[in-house]
Amino acid sequence: MKLQEWLVNGGVEGLSLLQLEDFPDTGRGVKTLRSLKSHDVVLTVPGSLLWTADVALSDPVIGTVIRTVEPPLSVDDILAVFLLFIKSCETGYDGRRAHVELLPTSYTASIFFNDEELEICAGSSLYHLTQKLKQQIRDDYLQLLNKLITKHPDLFPLERFTQDDYIWALCTIWSRGMDFQLSDKQFRCIAPFADMLNHSLDVELCHIYDPKLNRLQILAGKEYKAGEQVFINYGPVPNNRLLRLYGFILTDNPHDSYDLVLTTHPQAPLYSQKVALLESIGLQVNSTFPLKLSDPLPLNVLQYLRIQRLSSSEISTLAVKHEAKDKISARNEAEILKALDEACENLLAGFSVSFEELETKIASGAYQKGSNAWAAAHVSIGEQKILRATLQKAKELLALVICANCGKANENNKRCGRCRKVVYCGVDCQKSHYKEHKVLCKASGE
Incomplete structure (x- = not known):
């Protein structure tokens, strides 16, 4: 039949x-x-x-x-x-x-x-x-x-x-x-x-x-x-x-993602309280977050990390709010963003072939179109693009938390009044850093 x-x-x-x-x-x-x-x-x-x-x-x-x-x-x-x-x-x-x-x-x-x-x-x-x-x-x-x-x-x-x-x-x-x-x-x-x-x-x-x-x-x-x-x-x-x-890929796939896996060890300080807080906002202690070019650093990643890095003095405050949508403290925010920065740098360093080299090989025809090598290269390029965007976003957020001159995370840090892209803990640090910052600051104000 x-x-x-x-x-x-x-x-x-x-x-x-x-x-x-x-x-x-x-x-x-x-x-x-x-x-x-x-x-x-x-x-x-x-x-x-x-x-x-x-x-x-x-x-x-x-x-x-x-x-x-x-x-x-x-x-x-x-x-x-x-x-x-x-x-x-x-x-x-x-x-x-x-x-x-x-x-x-x-x-x-x-x-x-x-x-x-x-x-x-x-x-x-x-x-x-x-x-x-x-x-x-x-x-x-x-x-x-x-x-x-x-x-x-x-x-x-x-x-x-x-x-x-x-x-x-x-x-x-x-x-x-x-x-x-x-x-x-x-x-x-x-x-x-x-x-x-x-x-x-x-x-x-x-x-x-x-x-x-x-x-x-x-x-x-x-x-x-x-x-x-x-x-x-x-x-x-x-x-x-x-x-x-x-068994196939789409070039310039708008749905490309990098799966970021976050977990907290059971021996971590305040583990049970942190797990309860994560579950209260719909997150699991072992969570996978898809990072995308359209949203390289989703809010739920920041929420998870804020809870993961809570100190004993901060945990009671968050337990009352049952939220982690906003910055909990300058200390906490600086710690999670520095950790993200380091993690992204390490992840990017772990790719065997760099973004630039892969693009060069594809453009030159070193990888035949449609071949396994060509498809693997496109996947790697897509994920590296996303991680670079995540790294850039983490750096931008960190610049709004720590003093651009001395690096201190202070609740009273103030943004540069012109570019609004960096913060300072006081006038002395702002003046001391101005020579280095002025080019970027003026360019931002144009």
């Missing part, structure tokens, strides 16, 4: 007006054979044809076996086992096997980069997460091997359930899966044919899952003419995630 026949028989609507095609920029995608207005229904896929954890668990052949695994398998592992089981079948499951046969045989996610390619973005969150992901995959496969595969060799022949096969299945799920937040859970699925649609930021978010009707729909995210490629929008995904999960 061919895929299209299975989909039509299964109740998929809209197929007759769509066609798979290879496009020069994006590769295989979906073309519309009719004009579409924004929000027109393009494709409807019934839930019975989706690849989901529930469908796998209810499968009459392997469902019971998967359900016996303790602790229960993750959604991704359930889907991976289901995919590989269908792929290994020589009879039955005709429609799903037809779908599997159309899936890519290889992927370009960052876990497939060689050491030299990955080293180009060393220092980036992509680099660290990719290394961590590789180890996690090895660990997860070993558990799957021990808990399921070796116990049921008749269902899961080892030669078709190797670690490489497992990685292929995971990449299929990551690159082709769709996620929806339902009222009671996170729902992940792969929708046959809909999984061929490519990503574009130029369209609205246009894929919806209706749990009551148990169906997935693709809507037109913009107007299309007949013959144009139809896109979906994956959402505000940064390049470090696009490359890690989907």
Whole structure:
């Protein structure tokens, strides 16, 4: 049974007006054979044809076996086992096997980069997460091997359930899966044919899952003419995630981010009080903050650090306010901004290839456009841009806390009346610093 026949028989609507095609920029995608207005229904896929954890668990052949695994398998592992089981079948499951046969045989996610390619973005969150992901995959496969595969060799022949096969299945799920937040859970699925649609930021978010009707729909995210490629929008995904999960990047991606991880050690002074204060404003003791060019130093980062660096005399004051939106004290603010300054400097120094060198290599063609090296370079450039912006913001804020001449953090420090960009603890420091400051000050006043 061919895929299209299975989909039509299964109740998929809209197929007759769509066609798979290879496009020069994006590769295989979906073309519309009719004009579409924004929000027109393009494709409807019934839930019975989706690849989901529930469908796998209810499968009459392997469902019971998967359900016996303790602790229960993750959604991704359930889907991976289901995919590989269908792929290994020589009879039955005709429609799903037809779908599997159309899936890519290889992927370009960052876990497939060689050491030299990955080293180009060393220092980036992509680099660290990719290394961590590789180890996690090895660990997860070993558990799957021990808990399921070796116990049921008749269902899961080892030669078709190797670690490489497992990685292929995971990449299929990551690159082709769709996620929806339902009222009671996170729902992940792969929708046959809909999984061929490519990503574009130029369209609205246009894929919806209706749990009551148990169906997935693709809507037109913009107007299309007949013959144009139809896109979906994956959402505000940064390049470090696009490359890690989907195997591509967008140049000048407006959603690029650097994930700043903040944590407080349990042995830190006043730990329990600080944790309570963090939780009172919706932050966890182990928190990850996405830094972006549009907001390189979010308020919640400052809030976290202000609480983290509280002294015993300051903590009672903040406990009454239950806030950390504003400066708590000059001492506290100076400490957190100096720490941020140092952290950003260290993070930038940790990149294996500098921002300037990467831009030069891209401009000169040293990294072939579209290659792994080229993609890794773009990710590194994006993250370094953000960290530079965060560093600059921290320096600007610090200049409004410590005296520009003597460096003291004083509650009574006053801003320069002309430029308003630096502060002084008194007239003597202002006069002493004027020779150094006057060029910047006059330029700011122009």
